[in-house]
Amino acid sequence: MxxxxxxxxxxxxxxxxxxxxxxxxxxxxxxxxxxxxxxxxxxxxxxxxxxxxxxxxxxxxxxxxxxxxxxxxxxxxxxxxxxxxxxxxxxxxxxxxxxxxxxxxxxRMNRVLEVDEDRHFALVEPGVSYFDLYNYIQERGLNVMLDVPDPGWGSPIGNSLDHGVGYTMSPYRDHFGSHCGMEFVTAEGEVVRTGNGAMPGSESWQDYRYGVGPMIDGLLAQSNFGIVTKMGFWLMPMPETFLTGTVTVPRYGDFDALVKEVSYLEDSFLTGMPSFGSPAARGGIGRQAPTQLAELMQDGWPSVERLEDFVSAQGRPAWSVELRFYGPEEVVRASWEAAKRRFGDRVAGASFEDGDFWRLPLPADELATNPRKAVLGVPALEIFATMARNPQTNEAPLEGHADLFAFLPRKAEAVHDAARMMSETYSEFGTPPAHHPFSTPINFYSRAFIVAAIVPTWRDAAKNAQSRALYSRLIDRCAENGWIVYRTNPAFQDQLVSKLSFNNNALLRFEEKLKDGIDPKGIISPGRYGIWPASMRSGRA
Amino acid sequence: MGVSEVSGDLGQLWYGELRGQLRRTKVPLTGLTDRATLFCLEELARDVDMKMRFRVDRVVEQGGRIRHEVAGQPRLVTGLHDLGTDESFGNAMASVVRRIDFSSSRDVRIQRRTGPFHNASERVLVAWVIA
CATH class of the missing domain: 3.30.43.10 (Uridine Diphospho-n-acetylenolpyruvylglucosamine Reductase, domain 2)
Structure with a gap:
């Protein structure tokens, strides 16, 4: 032991x-x-x-x-x-x-305390999983939609406290951002409620999260200042319908205009989470580059001119984005029409393809076989079976993975720069790069792009050492470019927070002062996200 | 004894049925699944304080020959490396479940929890006992 x-x-x-x-x-x-x-x-x-x-x-x-x-x-x-x-x-x-x-x-603290279908919130304990909350809502026929991560076996509280994300509309897929009110136990054993929950008798704990005075909820996320025992979350009213449409643009250089227009639509709350792809490269999240693209990259990162020639030779559009709309039928159809008009006005050669249209909620039998559960707020574990069987995504043996998600500004140039950095870093370690000039970002957070690196983990110490070296180098390179890695494995948390070095790591020093005051013995999660109690700081990596 | 079929997603079976039953009455689970499903089940079993006790990975080698990798209590493992195929395989597993001593000390190495994405996973079926 x-x-x-x-x-x-x-x-x-x-x-x-x-x-x-x-x-x-x-x-x-x-x-x-x-x-x-x-x-x-x-x-x-x-x-x-x-x-x-x-x-x-x-x-x-x-x-x-x-x-x-x-x-x-x-x-x-x-x-x-x-x-x-x-x-x-x-x-x-x-x-x-x-x-x-x-x-x-x-x-064992697994109670759904409340779901209000009129004010659209839930109040849960930490042992409640997304499956539990989903089943609670289904059994009662409540008119709200969850936003779930994939896989969905985590808990709303745990996921949000680690800044987890989902796949529907922007206010909801930022899980910490959509929380409202929490209760936690301090290192001294006191129970604290935040926001309006601090006032006994308040009925608006899950309606208004600021209460009066400082909002301290953020101190409980990715940290070690208390044990959260209850948390409220805003939920999306169940939309009447769901509609998708895909926009394609012909040239490599059109990505910039595509990004700007998608940002306009998202920030106007007209669309849900967009999904970028590259028909020319047959690319998208987790897809391998075709052989022709690998050949194109043999001599290093290709120039834009060569990439345009490559696109022309493929005979397919350079980029695509699937837009997802939630709401009444007349609204989603009008939003899609507005999106088509705006893209048509701004990108020469843009073309459009209608996608799915479903009335919600889908009947259970249709949902059971629907492969798009996550965008419909339905928790699933299918991702494990799917990934295990898809040779396109896992040609190399993979027993686990350590994800590194780099936060970028929503600019085409930043996406290309990040893909190039990751490709070159993988190559440096003799690992076949998954990134290429047609790599696309993920919009988990509506106001930022994420370019993901999936580093394999193994049951083999030598291979894990190689993976650690690669992961560590990626953190370094991201920091050199000013790209925040927004969460990481405990093995890299000290390294990651060391990159927050503005004013001699003033942020971490502030957090340490709080830790010393709130939890002087450092009993709660010492070292989480680099916040060590005073007695352990000397050994920090 | 209940029997359930899983196709692709263990989630609803676990959260909608199995976990509740096991919280009320803990009984051994045994099954034949692919590694991805078993990986999820091993993780989920922590909900009810249950863990892997015995497993036989049924590996199909090139040429179709079947090899069994057996892990569990030594007295059960002995003699099981030449498990047959088809019906005899099922009979051997049933015999194992009957003979497992759930009170004896257990080897933590059985808790392999090998990730679901291993290259050989697709073609491997695992017979297992979780209790």
């Missing part, structure tokens, strides 16, 4: 005993086989000494038990690591940032 740092077996046994008094014997897990359940399946240090592993796990059933756990941990100096479902695999899963921490598994 792993032990918490600087804690003897005797002291740890006493702490476990007190945890058991708080939650019951059956909810304290300390055997090797039970603790192994909290390993990160995608760990980039699998079976190496540096793999982050827990010493034990404890599963409280309610807020009072969370308070007791925190007080016991404080008394014994035991680091604890709260998880909701612990399934954000590429970002660490259920494993703690600091080895030897006790995982506080919030799976």
């Amino acid at each position: 792993a032990l918490p740092p600087n804690v003897s077996e005797e002291v740890f046994a006493s702490a476990l005993s007190e945890f058991a008094q708080a939650v019951g014997d059956e909810w304290v897990f300390s055997s090797d086989e039970d603790v192994a359940l909290y390993r990160d399946s995608y760990s980039i240090y699998w079976d190496e000494p540096e793999e982050r592993v827990a010493s034990a796990a404890v599963a409280p059933a309610n807020v009072e038990e969370v308070q007791q756990i925190v007080r016991v941990a404080n008394r014994y100096g035991i680091p604890i690591y709260p998880i909701s479902t612990g399934r954000n695999l590429t970002y660490g899963g259920a494993a703690p940032t600091l080895s030897g921490s006790v995982v506080v598994d919030l799976k």
Whole structure:
């Protein structure tokens, strides 16, 4: 069994005993086989000494038990690591940032406290998964649509606290951005409610998130200042219909105009999440470049002239974007017509293709076989089966992955620059590059582009060392270009936050002062996103 | 005993049916699935404090020959490397489930949780016991 740092077996046994008094014997897990359940399946240090592993796990059933756990941990100096479902695999899963921490598994706090279909919000506990919330809504026939990540086995609270994202309209697919009000337990065991929840008797906790005074909710995301025990989320009213249409533009150089127009439509709240692609390169997220494109890149990054020639030779449009519309039929059809008019006015040769049109909600039998569940707010795990079977996406063996999402300004030039940097960095490490001049961005966050790098993880230490080197270099290169990597695996969190170096890392120093004041013993998730308690800062990477 | 078929997405079966039943009454699960489905199930089993106890990866090698990779309690593994095909394979697994000692100490190495995207995954079926 792993032990918490600087804690003897005797002291740890006493702490476990007190945890058991708080939650019951059956909810304290300390055997090797039970603790192994909290390993990160995608760990980039699998079976190496540096793999982050827990010493034990404890599963409280309610807020009072969370308070007791925190007080016991404080008394014994035991680091604890709260998880909701612990399934954000590429970002660490259920494993703690600091080895030897006790995982506080919030799976038993699994109540949907409220869903209001008239004011369009939900209030949930951390153990509620997207599947649970979806099923709750379906069983009651409530007239709201979720926004879900893919896969959907995570929890709204855990996902939003790690700045997770979905696939529908912009206000909703930013999951932290669409939260409204939270309750958390401090390191001292106090219960705090934010926003209007701070006023007893308020009925508008999930309507107005600012309350009065500073809004501190952001301190609970990607951090270690408390354990969130309730959280509210705004939901989209169930749209009457869903419609898609695809715009294609003929030339490589048209990407700039395409991007600007999509930004106009998104920022006007006329479309949902756009999906960019490249018919010429048969490209899109996860697609391999065709052989001809690989040949084109043999001599380095091609000039724009060569790329235009390549597009002409392929006989297909250079770029495409699928637009998705939610709302009443007359509105979505009018929005699509307006989009076509605007693209037609601005990009010579733009062409248009109608896509899907569905009345919502879809009947259950149609939904079961619908491959586009995520854009309809329906949680699924199909992505695991799909990716395992698709030779286009996984020609190389892949046992897990560490994702790196670089945040870029919404400019065509930035997308090309990021794709080039990633392609060259992969090549430097002898890894076949997945990026090419037709790589496209992802619009998880409506106001920014993301270019993604999927770095493989393995059950092989030598290969993992190579992957770590590649990942680390990508973080460096992103920072050199001013591109924020918006979340990362615990193995790289210190490196990542070190790049936030404005004014001698003033942001991290401020966070450390808060940590010292709020959690002086540093018991809650020490090291998460680089925020270490004072006693552990000297060993920071 | 309940039997369920899974096609592509384990989510609704787990969240809509299995998890609730297992929270009320914990009983061993056994099945034959691809590795991707099993990977999800291993992760989800933590919801009810259950874990992998025994697995046989049924690997189809070039030429169609079937090889079995067996992992679990040593006394069960012994003698199971030459599992047959077709009906005899199912019979052997049924025998395993009957003979598993759920109270004995368990080997954490069984909890392989190999990611779903392994190159060999597509053609591999796994017979498993989770309890």
